[in-house]
Amino acid sequence: MSTLEVKDLHVEVQDGESGAVKEILKGVNLSMSTGEIHAIMGPNGTGKSTLSETIMGQSAYHVTQGDILLDGNSILDMPVDERARRGLFLAMQYPAEIPGVTNAEFLRAAINARRPKDDQISVMSFLKELDKNLDLLDMNEAMTERYLNEGFSGGEKKRNEILQLLMIKPAFALLDEIDSGLDIDALQVVAKGVNSMRGDNFGALIITHYQRLLNYIKPDVVHVMMGGRIVKTGGADLALKLEDEGYAGLRDEFGLDVDLVDEN
Amino acid sequence: MSQETMPLVEDTVTKHDEPTWMADKRRVAIDQLPTLKMPRIQRFDYRDWQLMPSTEIHWQSSSASLAQSELDATTAKMDDQQISVVQVGQTTTQVKLPAQLAKQGVLVMDLFDAMREYPELVKPHLMTNVIKTNETKLTSYHMAMLTSGIFVYVPRGVVVNQPIEAHIIQDSTKTDHPLISHVLIVAEAGSEFAFTQHLSTVGEAENIANCFVEIDAAEDSRVRFSSLDAFGPKTETYFERRGLAATHANIDWAVGLLNDGNTIGNIDTNLLGEGAETDSKMIAITDGTARMGINNGVTNRGKHSVGNILQRGVLLGQSQLVFNGIGDIIHGASGAKAEQENRLLMMSNEARGNANPILLIDENDVLAGHAASVGQVDQQQLYYLMSRGIDRQQAQRLVIRGFLGVVLSAIPAKTVRQELITTIERKLTDEN
Ligand SMILES: Nc1ncnc2c1ncn2[C@@H]1O[C@H](COP(=O)(O)OP(=O)(O)O)[C@@H](O)[C@H]1O
Ligand SMILES: [Mg+2]
Numbered sequence: 001m002s003t004l005e006v007k008d009l010h011v012e013v014q015d016g017e018s019g020a021v022k023e024i025l026k027g028v029n030l031s032m033s034t035g036e037i038h039a040i041m042g043p044n045g046t047g048k049s050t051l052s053e054t055i056m057g058q059s060a061y062h063v064t065q066g067d068i069l070l071d072g073n074s075i076l077d078m079p080v081d082e083r084a085r086r087g088l089f090l091a092m093q094y095p096a097e098i099p100g101v102t103n104a105e106f107l108r109a110a111i112n113a114r115r116p117k118d119d120q121i122s123v124m125s126f127l128k129e130l131d132k133n134l135d136l137l138d139m140n141e142a143m144t145e146r147y148l149n150e151g152f153s154g155g156e157k158k159r160n161e162i163l164q165l166l167m168i169k170p171a172f173a174l175l176d177e178i179d180s181g182l183d184i185d186a187l188q189v190v191a192k193g194v195n196s197m198r199g200d201n202f203g204a205l206i207i208t209h210y211q212r213l214l215n216y217i218k219p220d221v222v223h224v225m226m227g228g229r230i231v232k233t234g235g236a237d238l239a240l241k242l243e244d245e246g247y248a249g250l251r252d253e254f255g256l257d258v259d260l261v262d263e264n
Numbered sequence: 265m266s267q268e269t270m271p272l273v274e275d276t277v278t279k280h281d282e283p284t285w286m287a288d289k290r291r292v293a294i295d296q297l298p299t300l301k302m303p304r305i306q307r308f309d310y311r312d313w314q315l316m317p318s319t320e321i322h323w324q325s326s327s328a329s330l331a332q333s334e335l336d337a338t339t340a341k342m343d344d345q346q347i348s349v350v351q352v353g354q355t356t357t358q359v360k361l362p363a364q365l366a367k368q369g370v371l372v373m374d375l376f377d378a379m380r381e382y383p384e385l386v387k388p389h390l391m392t393n394v395i396k397t398n399e400t401k402l403t404s405y406h407m408a409m410l411t412s413g414i415f416v417y418v419p420r421g422v423v424v425n426q427p428i429e430a431h432i433i434q435d436s437t438k439t440d441h442p443l444i445s446h447v448l449i450v451a452e453a454g455s456e457f458a459f460t461q462h463l464s465t466v467g468e469a470e471n472i473a474n475c476f477v478e479i480d481a482a483e484d485s486r487v488r489f490s491s492l493d494a495f496g497p498k499t500e501t502y503f504e505r506r507g508l509a510a511t512h513a514n515i516d517w518a519v520g521l522l523n524d525g526n527t528i529g530n531i532d533t534n535l536l537g538e539g540a541e542t543d544s545k546m547i548a549i550t551d552g553t554a555r556m557g558i559n560n561g562v563t564n565r566g567k568h569s570v571g572n573i574l575q576r577g578v579l580l581g582q583s584q585l586v587f588n589g590i591g592d593i594i595h596g597a598s599g600a601k602a603e604q605e606n607r608l609l610m611m612s613n614e615a616r617g618n619a620n621p622i623l624l625i626d627e628n629d630v631l632a633g634h635a636a637s638v639g640q641v642d643q644q645q646l647y648y649l650m651s652r653g654i655d656r657q658q659a660q661r662l663v664i665r666g667f668l669g670v671v672l673s674a675i676p677a678k679t680v681r682q683e684l685i686t687t688i689e690r691k692l693t694d695e696n
Contacts, residue, residue, distance in 0.1 A: 056651050059643075084653035096648035100669020101662045109662070110652035147669070164652065 002071050002087060002171040004055075004203065006030040010065035011047075011054050024050045026228035027066070032221070034171055034203040039214055041239060042225035043247045043260045048207045049093055051225070052174040056090040057083050070172075085114045087171030091161035091178050097149040103160065104130070104144040107167050114168075133166040136196060138189050154181040162193040173197070173204045179213040191216030211243040226251060227258030272321050273408075280323060283379050285387055290321075293397045293407035303400040305528050307618050308557030308586040313526060315502050316405045317472055322442055323411060326353035326435040334466055338431045347372060347428045352466070353435030353443070354412040368422050375413025375446055385417055389450050394478040394508045394534075402502055406444060406474050413446035416459060418485075424457035427490075427677060432475075434495060437467035443499075447477045451485035451513070458488040460680055465496030477505040481513040483537065490518040490680045494687060497524035497552070504530050511537030511566065518675040520684040521548035521556065522691060532561040532590070535569035535600075545671050546575045547684065549691055550583035550615070561590030564600035564630070573604035576671050578664055579615035580692075586618040591625070591632060598629040606636045609667045611660070661692050 011025035024047045032038050042048050054061040055068055057080040067074050075083050098106070107130065112120045134141055137159050149157055158178055165173050175194065179187055194204060194217050206217060214222070214236065222238040223230045226247065231254060232238065242250060247260055273290045276282045302311075331352040338350050339358065347365070349372055350358040356374040371382065378386050391397045397407040414430055434443040449459060463475070473495055481487050487507070495501055501523055507515035515533050533542035542562055550556050562571030577585045589604040606619035621634035641663055649659035665672070668688070675681045 058647055079650070079656070080647060081650040081653055081655050081659070084651055090651055092648070092651075096642070096645045098645050098649070098662065098666045100666030100672065106649070106652070106662070109654050109658065113653040113655065113658070147666070168652065 001200070002034045002203070003069070004032050004172050005069040006051070006055070006066070007069065008066035009051070009054065009063065009068065011050055012062045012064050013050070013060055023064070024228055025054070028225075028228070028230055030223065030230060032172070032203050032205065035200045036220045037198070037204045037206065037217060038221045038223065039206045039208060039219040039239065040223045040225050040230075041208055041211070041242055044209065046225050047228045048225055049176055052090055052176045052205070052207060055174060056080060056088060081113070084170075089165055089168060089170035089173045091165060091173065091175045093176040093180070095149050095157050095161060097147075097152075099147045099150045101148050102145055103148050106148045107144070107164065110164065110168055129167060133163055136166070137163055137193050139163060155183070155186045158182060158190060159186070162190050165197065166193055169197070171201065171203065173202070174207070175204060176207045177209065178206070179208055179210065187213065188216060211239045214239045224250060226256055231256060276321060280376070281380065282376065283383055285383065286379055289391065289397065290408050293404040296398050297401055297404040297408065300398065300401045300404055303402055303528075303530060305530075305557040305559055305586065306588045306622065307620060308528065310526070310528055310555070310557065313500055315402060315472055315474070315500065317442060318440065321409055321411060322440060324354060324441060326355050327437075330435065330437060330466065331355050331357045334433050338433070342429065345426065347424070347426055348431070349373070349414055349428075350431045350433070351412060351414065352433045353441065365422075365424060369417075369419040370422060370424060371415060371417040372428055373415050375415045375448060378415035382415075382417070385450065386415060386448065389478065389480050390446070390448055391478070394480050395476060395504055395506050402474070403504065406446070406476055406504075409442070409444045409474070410446055411444050413448065416447070416449045418451050418455040418457050420452040421454040422452075423455065427458040427460045430459065430461040432461060432463050434463070434465040434471065434473055434499060435467060436465050436469040436471045436496065436498060439469045439471065441469065441471050443471065443473040443475065445473070445475045449477070449479045449487065449489075451479065451481045451487050453482040454484045456486040458490070458677060460490040460677060461492070462683075463491065463493045463495055465499050468496070468498060470498045473499050473501040473503075475501070475503045477503075479507040479515055481507060481509045481515050483511045483513060485510075486514040488516045488518070488676060490675070490677055492520045492680065492683055492687065493523050493527075495523040495525060497554075499523065499525045501525065501527040502529065503527070506531070507533040507542065509533060509535050509537060509540035509542060512539040513537060514541045516542065516676070517544040517546070518677070518680060519546045520687065521546065521558065522687050523556070524552065524554060526554055527556045528558070530559045530561070532559070532563065533571065534563045534565065535571060536565050537569070538566045539568045540566045541570040542572070544571070544573045545674055547668050547671050547688075548575070548577040548585060548587070549580070549688060550577070550585045551580035551691060553582050555584040557586040559588045559590055561592060562602060563592040563594065564597040564602055565594045566600075567597060568599040569597060570601045571603070573606070574671055574674065575606045576668050577608045577617065577619070578611060578667065579608060579617050580611045582612070582614040584616040587620065589619075589621045589634065589636070591621070591623045591634070593625045593627050593630050593632065595626040597627050600627065600630045602630065602632045604634045607667070608638045609664065610638065610640055611664070661689065664688075664692060
């Protein structure tokens with residue numbers, strides 16, 4: 001069993017244009033183990049992506065206080081690639097496009113990066129695994145010979161993130177708005193992919209704006225994030241309650257002092 | 265160099281069995297050299313380079329054992345069927361040409377042998393209408409000092425299906441071994457073929473390389489030229505690669521500049537005939553303290569002629585790289601098209617790069633466009649790759665390959681593409 005703990009996490013970013021430093025996360029606490037699916041819901045601009053990017057180690061986000069622990073050890077000083085090899089995976093809200101590098105070549109490099117030099121994956125087992133997962137995600141084989149994310153539609157990019165998840169098999173997956181821009185069919189396919197990973201050796205943190213995705217991937221724990229903090233944690237029914245009352249309702253119920261970018 | 269070189273020219277006739285017309289060309293070159301200027305590479309200063317190191321014509325023969333071992337190493341990479349010519353220093357160690365093509369009149373041979381055996385084919389083309397001896401000091405120097413070369417001749421209407429592969433190995437086992445080499449390619453009307461050259465250095469001595477390529481492409485011919493330049497760190501290189509395309513002729517260039525040492529060069533296609541076309545693709549990588557300044561140009565003279573330039577450069581270490589894309593559209597070239605794209609990727613804060621489009625357009629009815637950029641490695645791309653567990657070095661290599669991808673994937677010959685990728689990967693791995 002692996003654990004991922006976020007303790008009193010404070011994170012700042014510097015605005016690219018104005019240069020002003022602003023605190024986004026203001027003391028986030030979260031703890032999860034493999035075998036569990038957690039969901040974080042929250043209004044736009046509240047810091048959900050900031051949390052996932054900080055866990056992954058994106059250098060734009062500065063941790064000013066608190067810690068992130070993987071299996072009890074702080075990962076704050078680890079570079080991004082090492083965090084990944086230790087078992088973290090982030091399905092990004094906006095995946096980068098890399099021309100000139102094919103999807104298949106990239107996937108092999110990612111798999112081999114976590115294997116010893118003298119035990120790289122064979123072409124046969126790689127292709128077998130790839131075919132299986134392409135099937136599961138209803139993806140065309142031609143996608144693997146295309147350049148990584150280049151010219152992919154929004155939906156194709158999301159599927160491709162899940163394909164990587166299935167190929168890499170991390171201990172913890174952070175899925176950032178994996179549902180945005182997907183029609184209901186695509187949403188079901190993506191959910192099928194994530195559900196296929198469920199098991200004792202896998203945990204996921206699903207970040208979403210809407211409850212809809214959680215109809216297809218049943219969470220064990222739901223967290224609500226507002227104003228840079230987790231303000232409430234509960235079971236799957238919390239998501240439904242949110243759907244009914246909206247973030248504004250919850251904010252008022254708890255008497256929270258936060259601005260909502262778009263009241264809903 | 266001056267009049268005292270003249271007696272040495274006599275030697276080339278008496279001792280090297282050179283035709284007198286060739287010796288005359290040398291004399292003319294020597295005479296005019298002092299009156300000429302050095303070639304200009306915009307925004308690149310190479311005044312302190314010694315590109316004309318001596319006043320003597322350096323004939324030499326490479327040691328037989330070196331020639332043999334280099335030949336063996338080179339042929340090990342070829343299959344038996346390849347059309348090939350291998351030169352070590354000034355020695356042509358191997359020529360392979362299928363009998364079938366020889367019977368059709370195709371020639372692939374040592375340039376000096378060709379001067380003697382086919383003067384009627386060599387004389388009218390060598391440094392006359394594609395590159396002229398009196399252009400600059402360095403073109404004169406080349407003509408005066410020329411000591412090695414390859415001649416390729418493809419007769420009217422002949423189509424050669426496999427590429428003609430040339431391996432030119434600079435012998436720098438000793439000093440005073442300048443490589444002054446000339447590849448003369450004559451494509452008669454309607455002929456079609458590909459020529460690929462591989463340039464490398466053996467030995468550690470400091471020497472210059474002064475390498476010219478002339479392609480004279482008659483009507484409706486099609487020549488695809490590729491070059492993989494990989495001279496050693498102690499070699500200072502100056503090259504000219506020029507094409508002259510007659511009506512509806514087509515000359516394509518695919519060049520990978522991976523020299524370890526200082527390099528200046530000029531690639532240019534003169535689209536003389538109506539509907540003549542050229543597609544010029546280049547990749548350059550500089551590292552260490554190497555400096556490289558390249559002009560890549562197209563001159564549109566013919567109506568409806570089409571020229572495209574696509575260049576990518578990667579700068580590592582404290583190197584300098586200047587790409588000048590020169591588009592010259594001459595009055596009367598109506599309906600001409602000229603496009604160019606020059607991009608540089610800076611992998612180091614200490615490197616210096618310039619990508620300059622230079623357009624000289626003297627005709628209204630044309631379509632011309634250019635794009636140029638100098639940028640850093642995309643941090644977002646690096647982060648994405650690393651977030652999948654790929655380490656920084658490999659992620660950088662992949663991003664660089666992606667940057668070069670548009671040029672790489674457009675290189676028609678798969679073997680050249682693969683060799684280029686391998687050489688690039690090696691250079692980038694060495695860097696890390
Ligand atoms: N790299 C960044 N540079 C500057 N501001 C940022 C950056 N990332 C996020 N922010 C700001 O932090 C706040 C939270 O953003 P984000 O974490 O993306 O929220 P969410 O994912 O919950 O919508 C927003 O005000 C956003 O503008
Ligand atoms: Mg977000």
